[in-house]
Amino acid sequence: MTELMEGKTVVVTGGTAGVGRETACGLARLGAQVVVVGRDGDRARTAVAELRRDAGNDRVEAVLADLTLKRNVRELAERIAARYGEIHVLINNMGVTRASRMLTPEGIETTFAANVLAPYLLVEGLLPTLIRAAPARIINITGGVPHGSIDLDNLQGERSYVALSHYNQTKLALMAMSYTTAERLRGSGVTLNVAYPGHAYTSINKSLPVSAYPPLARPIVPLLRPLMPILYGHRAAVRASRSSVYLASDPGVADLHGTYINSSCRAVTWPAAVLSQRNRDAVGAICEQLATAPTRSTGQAA
Ligand SMILES: NC(=O)c1ccc[n+]([C@@H]2O[C@H](COP(=O)([O-])OP(=O)(O)OC[C@H]3O[C@@H](n4cnc5c(N)ncnc54)[C@H](OP(=O)(O)O)[C@@H]3O)[C@@H](O)[C@H]2O)c1
Structure with a gap:
């Protein structure tokens, strides 16, 4: 364990498995107090025990929340604020993709709720x-992939839904929201940057059926699947954690702000869909509208 992050408290959503688990481990190894967020109590307990052992750092703890639900994200922020008082690094790592369009019990499309609204609300709650x-x-x-577009009339998959295309769009929307939030945070003492991790074979892609892929990719998916654990297993997840560990801990990027970095930790140009002011305004408006809308209770798949 080195001391680079000694005295810092870090929150990693989705930190109990996959890339987030490796990010949590990397930062715990640097001496940080690490709070991992997951949903499942047993998985979280196991992850905490393993992270403490692997990082040689006992200051790893877990808090539970289903981040697809607005009320849970807000409660999570309140619990973290009350328990830790000061947070030095927030890593909005958790992301999901759903094979078919599902609404959360609060009536929001699940992938959008997890990938865009949850980070928006957690930043708001923990600011x-x-x-x-x-x-x-x-x-x-x-x-x-960064070269996709944002369909402003289909942000929650209302008109058409192909799982990976929708996932892609929600990540572009996350980046658009991040760009706007970074502008708002300028001068606050809190920096905001976006990291691309790179590919790893984790639960987000293991469970996806062939139908979740765009039609042209479907024939090759069954052929590639057996190779995925070999090519993109644990070592790939560790590799994928590097860009977030770098942004969270490197003294050389203390002042970096409003930047998008790739899996090699290089600053790259924001995707065209994010540079569009129209897209950023529309994504910002929908986040604000969903955040302030009264919570409705449904639970129906759409
Ligand atoms: N893997 C890749 O190839 C890849 C490539 C590019 C980008 N990314 C991005 O990298 C990030 C991490 O991906 P990953 O591959 O590590 O994903 P993952 O393995 O599926 O992440 C699992 C983690 O997310 C938590 N989680 C899942 N749904 C949740 C929910 N509704 N509420 C709270 N926690 C939830 C899990 O907790 P429980 O176990 O308790 O459910 C677990 O801690 C995501 O944003 C993803 O989009 C991944």
Whole structure:
């Protein structure tokens, strides 16, 4: 264990498995107190025990929340603020993809709720706790391919839904929201950057049926599947954690703000869909509208 992150408290959503688990491990190895967020109590307990052992750092704890639900995200922020007081790094790592379109019990499309609204609400809820700890850092984790577009009439898959295309669009929307939030945070002492992790074979892609892929890719998916654990197993997840560990801990990027970095930790140009002011305004408006709308209870798949 080195001391680079000694005295810092880090929150990693989705930190109990996959890339987030490796990010949590990397930062615990650097001496940080690490709070991992997951949903399942047993998986979280196991992850905490393993992270403490692997990182040689007992200051790893878990909190549970289903981040697809607005009320849970808000409660999570309140619990973290009350328990830890100051947060130096927030890593919005958790992301999901759903094979078919599903609404959350609050009536929001699940992938959009997890990939865009949850980070938006968690930043909102934890901002005072981050500002108190300033200089503090927020890192939002993107995914998919950057050259896609954002269909403003289909942000929640209302008109058409192909799982991976929708996932891609939600990640572009996350980046658009991140860009706007970074502008708002300028001068606050809290930086916000976006990291692309790179591919790893984790639960987000293991469970996807062939129908979740765009039609042209479907014939090759069954052929590639057996190779995935070999090519993109645990070592790939560790590799994929590097860009977020770098943004969270490297002293050389303490002032980096409003930047998008790739899996090699290089700053790259924001995707065209994110540079569009129209897209950023529309994504910002829908986040604000969904955040402030009264919570409705449904639970129906759409
Ligand atoms: N894997 C890749 O190839 C890849 C590529 C590019 C980008 N990314 C991005 O990298 C990030 C991490 O991906 P990953 O591959 O590590 O995913 P993953 O393995 O599926 O992540 C699992 C983690 O997310 C938590 N989680 C899942 N649904 C949740 C929910 N509704 N509420 C709270 N926690 C939830 C899980 O907790 P429980 O176990 O308790 O459910 C677990 O801690 C995501 O944003 C993803 O989009 C991944």
